[in-house]
Structures are given as C-alpha cells and as structure tokens.
Amino acid sequence: MAKINPHFSRLHSPYIFPVIEEKLALLTSQVPPFSIINLGIGDIALPLAPAVVKAICGATEEMGVKETQKGYGPSEGYLFLREGVAKSCYGDLGISPEEIFISDGANSDTSNLQELFAQDSVIAIPDPTYPVYKATNIMAGRADTITLLPCTIENGFLPQPPSTRVDLVYICSPSNPTGVALNRDAWTRWITYARENEALIVHDHAYSAFIRSPDVPRSVYEIPGANEVVIECCSFSKTAGFTGLRCAWAVVPRALPHNLHALWKKRTTTKSNGVAYPIQRGALAALTAEGKQETQEQVDIYMKQAELLSSGLKKLGFSCFGGTDAPYIWWKTPHGMSSWQFFDTLLEKCHLVAIPGLGFGPSGEGYIRLSTFTTSEIAQEALARIRKL
C-alpha cells in the first residue's frame, strides 16, 4: 500500500476561506448578489493599469512572431525584471539582481521556502497571521515544533522576539490581518534576535506599497545586518493589482548563512520553469514612471477607504486598529461576541462579508478583518449599513 504523507492529517481546522465561501454562497442564493458587500478576501477592486495591459499585449504579440518568439525563460526570472526590481525597489540598499528570484506569488514563496530547512526546525509564527505559513509547515511535518507569537492589544499586535531560540521566524509586516507594521526599532530588535540566535526570518512584505508611517522601513534591508538573516518576499499582487496575474519576487541575499542563496536557486531551477514572459513584461511596466503613477493612484484609493472605514467605525463607537500602513482594519468585535458570531451578524444583517479573526490564529478571536480593497461608494454604503446594526 502506497504510504501517504501522514502530516496532512494534522491540518485540523478547515482553511477559513472555503467556510466563508459556503456561507456566502448560501446568502447569494437568497439575496441579489449585487446587494452583498465583500470586504472579506483581500483582493483588488480596480482594473489593471493601462501601462500593464499594454506591456502584456505587446509581449504576447512578440511571442506570436517568428523572429521574436520566446520559449522557456530563466527559472529565476528574466534579468530585465530582476534588474528592474533591484533598481526600483532596493535602490542603494545593496541588493543585486541575482539575489532577486521572480515567482508566481508571495503565497508560493512563503509556502516553499520552508523546504530549505530541516524537518525538525523550530518555527515561530505570529498569531494571528496569514494561515499559509502554519499550514505549509504542518504539511512538512513540523506540527509539533511550531511556536506561536501572540499579537495582542497589549503589544500593539506586533510579534515580539521569543525568550527562547527558534530556527525560522515568519513575519508579515505590514501585517495581514491586523494592518499594523513593524517600525525601525521593532525590526532592529528582530534582526538582533535573529543574529544572536542564528535564526532566519522569512518576511512577507506583500503590502509594502501601503506603508505610510515614516518610521516603517520600505524594505527590511534598510536595517543594518538584515541581509544576513532575512529573506524578503514581495509581490506585484497588491502593489500593482496583479492578484489575477501572479507575479512576485523573493530576495534571498548571498550574505545569508548555509549558502541559502544557492539552495534556493537549486530549488527554483529544479522545481519551476519560471513565470510567463508577458506577465514579467507587465510587471516591469508597473515599475516604470507611467506604471508607478497609475498603480500608486490605486493604492491611494484603497488607503483612502481605509481612512474612511477606520474613522467611520471609530465615530460609531467601535474599537479598531490598523488601516494606516496596510489595506486591512482589525476590528474588535462588540459586546464580547466571538469572531464567527460577529461574522454571521455582519453577513446576515448588513450583507457584509468580513473575515473572522479566529481564522488567522487563536489570538484573532474577538476580532474581525475588514479589507479596504474597495471603492469609496462601497465603503460608504458599508458604513451606512453598519450604522443601522
């Protein structure tokens, strides 16, 4: 009898989104779909920027002509995009194009990077956080060596270095789901911890474009020594509206110990044939002056909704956090309701979809995540409905 990976059975809780989808499907069968406001999944609400559309179509047409057709690209990504990212996103921080690996998503990268580490590695994961870090480590056989870092109102929802040593730490800053971000001081404490404990940090930086606070670094590599302990995963998904196009990158510095750079290159060139050429051309277009202006306008629109929703909820007497450096609001449930209870209330009474905080970890209980990837009209309509609660 073929032997199945026994670790999959340790994935106890159902992944949260399918449950929400089910509840949403039930509501959709009862009310007109357009009456439902979805501030659940953090997905874009605005169309692709014109510069990106133009670049993808141009590159596709190139592939349709004999003289300029393209076959396999480099597994690590085309040099034009790696150079574009290095220049545009890291400037003088000392990150070379060869340290940048293009991929089909920060989801993939944060899922796959754990493969570089031994099975008995001790893993620290913020609680609450994006569920994929935990799930992928459980699948890899680390259910018993995961330690959670509670992010609560007492510590400003920021993961704190643990008192014991761990091998690998996941940090998502600006944070999904809490919407708060580590500032330079907080990052410096983490870098110091990692260096002193010879730990590695995987930094999920998918929300980099939303940072507004001056003391929050735009890249972790602004912090001295970070290139010796941090792998930074970034994405075009939220920055440039690429959720439906799949393009991201991981910075795996050469200065990391254990030759991790070479290991990741080996893993990448073995298991992947890279990202579609037209998509990489589209990503490069998002980094041009024209593309940046167009995508920045969209980021500004999403952050305007964050302000609108955050101030609106506070005026209504609710307690909420985040929304300053990320398109998420971390909303304390009223009257001690559980996060699923409040989810159900919002769904039933307001036809409003949010994400129960519990879905992001036990410390998410008592909170709900509101995505601000929406338009002004929808954000205002959401507030109007919440007012009537």
Add this chain to the structure above:
Amino acid sequence: MAKINPHFSRLHSPYIFPVIEEKLALLTSQVPPFSIINLGIGDIALPLAPAVVKAICGATEEMGVKETQKGYGPSEGYLFLREGVAKSCYGDLGISPEEIFISDGANSDTSNLQELFAQDSVIAIPDPTYPVYKATNIMAGRADTITLLPCTIENGFLPQPPSTRVDLVYICSPSNPTGVALNRDAWTRWITYARENEALIVHDHAYSAFIRSPDVPRSVYEIPGANEVVIECCSFSKTAGFTGLRCAWAVVPRALPHNLHALWKKRTTTKSNGVAYPIQRGALAALTAEGKQETQEQVDIYMKQAELLSSGLKKLGFSCFGGTDAPYIWWKTPHGMSSWQFFDTLLEKCHLVAIPGLGFGPSGEGYIRLSTFTTSEIAQEALARIRKL
C-alpha cells in the same frame, strides 16, 4: 543555528543543463551565435499560434476594464479551462472537470506530487528519464529509497514493472529522452502491477500531442482501471507552444485511494493561487477548432523534422531510436564514445548542441538526445554537418 534540509547535499551530480550552458557559452564567445545549431533543450522553435495571442490579449484588456476586471482566480484553475480540457482531451473517458487541476507546468506538478507521499516511500524511476523526478525525491529525503528501472536497447527503452513492490512510480511516455512510448499492452502490464501492488503511478504525459502509433493510448485513462492508480500530468508547453507561457494540468481522479484527490486539492489551494487569467484564456483558445488546427500544424512540423533527422542519421549508418511518438531522437554514440565525448565532438566539429544521455541517468550512457523542435532548414543543415563528421 538554523538547521538546513540535509537532503539537498545528496544531489550529487550537477543538473545537466547548467553544464551544457557553460560549454555553449564558451563556444558562443568563439564563433558567431547564428552558426550554432541547438537541438539540445526541448524548447519550441515556432511562434505562438494566432488564436492564442488573440485570446491572451483579449483577456488582458478585459482585466483593464472596471466592469470586467479579475482578481484572484480559483487555485485549481478556472472552470472554463477545466471543462475545456475534460471535453477536448478526455471525451468519454469519464474524467470530470473537477478532477483536472490547472497549474503552471508539468515540471511543477511532477515535482510537487511527491509531497502527498510519506518520506520513506519507495520510488521507482525510469533510467534514463527527465531528471526532475529523481532530484525532487532526493530533496524530499528519499535518496535511499529510489530504485531505477533501466530502459535499454534490450527492453526497447521501455520501463518494466519491477519484481518487488514500490509505492510510487514515475513514467514519462512518450519518453523524454528516448522518444519511445508505451503501447496499450505495456500500459496494461503497468496498471496490473500498480493494482496488484497497491502502488501509484505519476504519468508525465507532456508529449501527448506527438503520438503517431495507433497502439499508443492518447491518455492512460483509455486503459481500464487506470483511474484508480494513475495521476496523469499534461501540458500546453509542447502541445501548443506554451513553454514561455506556463500552463499545464494534472488529472487526479477521485477514484484514487487514500483520498489523494482531496489531498492534492488541499495542497493546491494552500500553496498556490493558480495561473494568470489571460494565460488560461490562451490555453482555452488552443483547445478550440481554430487553435487546434494552428497548433497541430506546428506539432506536424516538429515531427517532420523527427522523420528527416531519424532517416538521415540511419542513412549515414548511425543507430537511433524514438522520433515516432515524440520530438526526440535517442542516438547511439558511434565507436563506443561516451555520451559526453560525443556531445563535445558534435559541439566542436558541427557546432551542434545535443544532450548527453548520461544526464538522464546511468543507462543513458552511450546515447545522446537530439530534440527535433526545429525547422526543416535547420534539421537539414544539422544533417549536412553530421555527414562531414
């Protein structure tokens, strides 16, 4: 100290393509690049079909309009493509759209499917074969439980069911690199073996479009009982010139044991956010009557070169195999030369790039792989140069 996955160090041999790239780079620095004929890596030589270009551009423009913009798609692929594949490629074989998982490559799928199995699973891998099956199992800690299935001139280069039981078998048919394919009888023996031994088969079917022999099944699911023991991985790469676009699918039937279908769904929805919407639209276009005609013309061109090269080599007194159901010729090296020696001879004397058989496994020694993904002019020029050897 963070602990590194110790299994990466078991990857002894350098992955073959980087070594060839180096030798090629050296030659390129000495002679004009256009004088080099590359029949090495199995990559397309013809432009993307017009129907595919049109569909990708149309879908991208859709994403650029507010009313039709698209965010995250389903991790398993859009239903339109899963339905298209089910209908177009499996007809009445009883494969449902839900059993088809869209991915970014058969390389990814054949790399990742091993995650569903226990670390101490016994793995059977043809020798020679596509090196990724072995490499990814070594990375996952199975270096000591891999058994090779020699494919030699005595068995027609076809992997034979072993005398002992194994948990998981990889079969690539039509075969990369030997260019031969399992016929119905050979497949029936494998299905019987798998059922009797409760083994599972991962079938890499990337070269399905090139099958010409009437007794070679177009899908393994033509063989009764195959849906209880085989996962079939197919690709648009070679079939429709998608190597630079990245789109493929795996059929993971519900009838497989251990709920493998549900496990793969869990793995897919956790670790991936699917394939770009425009690329999936392009893939669907390749399945339309127009797209099929355009891509079939290209497949026919590649197979014409297979005939031309195969008959040409035989006329020159060489011994070669394959080239009837796959765009690869498995060429016996002359005068007992080693595969790397013959590689060097072809490179130096003919400026012709091929792949040394040894790169595909120890039984590949004494052979060289010639890709026939090329045009008639180039195939003829290659023969003219070989004639002068």
